[in-house]
Amino acid sequence: MEKPLPPGLHIVATPIGNLGDLAPRAAQTLLNADRILVEDTRVTAKLLAHIGAKVPMTRYDDHSSDADRERIVGQLGDKAVALVSDAGTPMISDPGFKLVRAARAAGHQVHTVPGPSAAIAALTLAGLPTDRFLFLGFLPAKAKARADAIAEVAGVRATLVLYESGPRLGDTLAALTDRLGSRRAAVAREISKLHEECVTGTLADLAERYAGAVPKGEIVVVVGPPADAAQAGDDELDAALDEALARLSPSRAAAEVAERLKVPRKRAYARALERAR
Numbered sequence: 001m002e003k004p005l006p007p008g009l010h011i012v013a014t015p016i017g018n019l020g021d022l023a024p025r026a027a028q029t030l031l032n033a034d035r036i037l038v039e040d041t042r043v044t045a046k047l048l049a050h051i052g053a054k055v056p057m058t059r060y061d062d063h064s065s066d067a068d069r070e071r072i073v074g075q076l077g078d079k080a081v082a083l084v085s086d087a088g089t090p091m092i093s094d095p096g097f098k099l100v101r102a103a104r105a106a107g108h109q110v111h112t113v114p115g116p117s118a119a120i121a122a123l124t125l126a127g128l129p130t131d132r133f134l135f136l137g138f139l140p141a142k143a144k145a146r147a148d149a150i151a152e153v154a155g156v157r158a159t160l161v162l163y164e165s166g167p168r169l170g171d172t173l174a175a176l177t178d179r180l181g182s183r184r185a186a187v188a189r190e191i192s193k194l195h196e197e198c199v200t201g202t203l204a205d206l207a208e209r210y211a212g213a214v215p216k217g218e219i220v221v222v223v224g225p226p227a228d229a230a231q232a233g234d235d236e237l238d239a240a241l242d243e244a245l246a247r248l249s250p251s252r253a254a255a256e257v258a259e260r261l262k263v264p265r266k267r268a269y270a271r272a273l274e275r276a277r
Contacts, residue, residue: 005032005080006111009103011096012082013089013115016218017193019050026113027051033082037072039094043086055082062095069102076108087218089117093137093163118191119161122220125198126186129225132158139164139172146172150179157262160223166214169221173207176223184224190217232261234271241272250276 010029015021030036031053037060038044044057060068060083075081083090083099090096103110123130134156140146153160164172169187176185185206188198195217199206203223232240240261244253254269261268 005029005034006109007078007080008076008109008111009100010080010082011090011100011110011112012084013113013117014044014047014084014087016087016116016118016121016191017196019047021116021192022047022051023113023115026115027053029082029113030055030084032080034079035075035081037081037083037099039084039086044084047084060096060099064095069099072099073102073106073108076103076106087116087118089115092117092119092135116192118163118218118220121191122186122188122198122222123159123161125188125191126159126222127200128159128184128186128222130159132225134158134160136160136162138162139175141168143171143175146175147179150175154179155226157225159225160221162221162223164219164221166216166219169215169219170207170210170213172221173203173210176221177203177207180223180226183226186222187215187219188222189215189219191220193217232263237261237263237268237271238275241268241275245272245276 010033012026012029013023014026030048031051033055036044036055036057038057039059039061041057041059048055058072060072072081083096085094085096091100100110119135123133134153136153139149139162180203182202182204184200185203186198186200187206187210190196199209237257240257241253244256248256250272251269254265254272258265258268
């Protein structure tokens with residue numbers, strides 16, 4: 001006999017396309033939950049029908065009120081409530097974190113059932129560095145705000161991962177090209193579905209390819225990190241250290257400047273000791 005689910009909030013990752021990717025524990029959690037919180041009842045109903053689950057659903061999304069959240073939290077003391085998104089892992093580019101925070105603040109248990117994530121799946125397809133990556137969600141729709149958001153992360157030495165829709169893809173790739181130059185990138189779409197596709201090239205190549213085309217399906221854009229910059233010279237290093245030494249000890253000044261200029265900390269510290277004499 002299966003043990004009943006413990007009361008609390010159960011965060012359940014669901015397939016991003018292929019229903020066969022639903023993990024066995026995820027299926028059992030959905031089958032045995034007292035209630036399931038969903039973004040769209042029509043989408044989740046198809047998944048529940050696939051596993052033969054008949055569990056009441058409640059809509060929970062960006063537009064849910066504080067009162068809705070309080071009502072849900074009030075059920076967690078004696079009910080097992082599952083949280084799903086339309087596809088993938090809840091909390092990744094959706095508002096679920098507010099519910100998790102509220103549940104924890106009220107002293108309830110929060111459990112996770114990990115599984116598919118479009119961002120991680122796209123990273124595995126792109127052939128770009130994965131040792132450090134930054135997830136950006138969806139960039140702003142308006143051109144100025146989008147350009148500003150890209151500028152904020154232009155210097156981050158990590159692979160960038162973002163979600164996009166078909167109609168906006170061409171404009172987004174053009175904006176990324178304008179701000180980031182000729183970095184290597186990939187456009188992954190329909191991941192795990194019949195027409196899965198991952199197109200790679202430079203940002204300029206991809207911007208040109210999708211300038212007049214509106215691809216279908218869920219899309220993830222992956223952009224490689226910036227190329228290694230030439231190491232700062234002595235004059236640049238000394239100027240930065242002089243400014244930092246006016247505020248900090250030699251060791252802290254060296255650490256700050258080494259991180260900012262991407263130079264070895266040992267070199268920065270030796271120069272800082274000389275400048276501080």
